[in-house]
Amino acid sequence: MIRRLLIVAALFTSAGGAQAYELLRVNHDPCARNDQNLFWSAATVPVSVGTLGDPYQGLAVEAWQRWNMSLARFRFSAGSGAPCTRDGVATIAIADQPCGLAAFGDALAITRSVWNGDGTLVDADVTFKSDTFVLDDDDRFRQVAMHELGHVLGLDHSDACGRSGDGTLMKAVLSGPVLEAPQADDIDGADFIYPGSGSGGGDGSVPEGANSCAIAPPRDGCPVAAPFVVMAALLWRRARRGN
Amino acid sequence: MVEAVPPRLSARRTRPRWAVAALAFVAVVLLAPGAPATIVVAKDFAALCAEADLVFVGTVTGVQSRWSDPSKQAIETVVTFGDLTWLRGAPRASVALTFGGGEIDGLHEVVAGVPQFKAGERRVIFAHDGNFVSPLVGFDQGAFSVVDGADGPVVIGTTAAPVASGALRLGTPDNTGGQPVPLDAFLDTVRRQLASPSAGAP
Numbered sequence: 267m268i269r270r271l272l273i274v275a276a277l278f279t280s281a282g283g284a285q286a287y288e289l290l291r292v293n294h295d296p297c298a299r300n301d302q303n304l305f306w307s308a309a310t311v312p313v314s315v316g317t318l319g320d321p322y323q324g325l326a327v328e329a330w331q332r333w334n335m336s337l338a339r340f341r342f343s344a345g346s347g348a349p350c351t352r353d354g355v356a357t358i359a360i361a362d363q364p365c366g367l368a369a370f371g372d373a374l375a376i377t378r379s380v381w382n383g384d385g386t387l388v389d390a391d392v393t394f395k396s397d398t399f400v401l402d403d404d405d406r407f408r409q410v411a412m413h414e415l416g417h418v419l420g421l422d423h424s425d426a427c428g429r430s431g432d433g434t435l436m437k438a439v440l441s442g443p444v445l446e447a448p449q450a451d452d453i454d455g456a457d458f459i460y461p462g463s464g465s466g467g468g469d470g471s472v473p474e475g476a477n478s479c480a481i482a483p484p485r486d487g488c489p490v491a492a493p494f495v496v497m498a499a500l501l502w503r504r505a506r507r508g509n
Numbered sequence: 510m511v512e513a514v515p516p517r518l519s520a521r522r523t524r525p526r527w528a529v530a531a532l533a534f535v536a537v538v539l540l541a542p543g544a545p546a547t548i549v550v551a552k553d554f555a556a557l558c559a560e561a562d563l564v565f566v567g568t569v570t571g572v573q574s575r576w577s578d579p580s581k582q583a584i585e586t587v588v589t590f591g592d593l594t595w596l597r598g599a600p601r602a603s604v605a606l607t608f609g610g611g612e613i614d615g616l617h618e619v620v621a622g623v624p625q626f627k628a629g630e631r632r633v634i635f636a637h638d639g640n641f642v643s644p645l646v647g648f649d650q651g652a653f654s655v656v657d658g659a660d661g662p663v664v665i666g667t668t669a670a671p672v673a674s675g676a677l678r679l680g681t682p683d684n685t686g687g688q689p690v691p692l693d694a695f696l697d698t699v700r701r702q703l704a705s706p707s708a709g710a711p
Contacts, residue, residue, distance in 0.1 A: 423621060
């Protein structure tokens, strides 16, 4: 009986929930899968971190570099721009208020993306709230910067349309360990927008299960309980040996 | 005198103890509350009620975008609600909430996570009173759709589709399971929570 329970627990924890990326789309609804997704026509965008002090400047650079290391085609690059202007530069800043908008409310960081009717992005800027715990934790700051840069390149929240999004960088409300890099599901989404060759875009549809956890598990997200399953198995072996 | 126990018996006695301990550990880890949110702060039902200055049920009567700054660099959208049932806040015939993002002359702006509204939709709203990118409590967590059910109006999650994501944020996941809740029952629960706040409801 106990063995069966352990097997069930192992299957449960290693299977994880089916996940899939979601994309920013022209009609503001990530769940409208037939709508055109947003994209940068050149598959690249410069990132300006000049307004950030230490250590945030270095962490923000690491954030876009980690995306670059993961992606097939899209590239972030170093740039210079002013916050809150439609200059085609993704500016990362820390402020009391996000660009031209009212107070943050319950958000800790936001990305505002601007696009034309055909889905072509023309600008995106990231603003961190100036008084949050995120600023006190380098790893968390880098993770949130990577999340916001995911929005910059065209990804929406992975849990926006009913999927759990567990273990992905793009989950809106994130629990669990700090993520050091974009996860497999996040990368799949970005590579879908910017395939290895050809123009960006596509119809934005996501084949059900094509990027699910079972096929392409995130590096340290989806099977988050796997170490505990291993531990349970070791304990089981120890028990069988009778100490 | 200590009695020696045959190895097989010993193993048999130990196995359940270790196995149960392992299972319990895995269960505790899996069921433990998440770490603090990064992008938005997670709100449970008690927090939604406690932090909201305005709680009402209303029908979206207008959605109008405008520039939010003189230099026309940012867009905001005013969402007006009518046909209101007030649960918290000074009752009035209509109320307007302003959200970041929108569309003007073919130029679109979106702030990821800001909920979208369409005229004619009916919603249960938990909101802050003030100017925010999203005035909803928990950014997008304080908006629940009301749709027609077989036996009357029901409340579903924050997204347009009847999926679990929004409902799962109301209380603990297992409490709702993403199932539609009759509007009257939902409002009764909210009223009780507002009257005598307690953690963990509904």
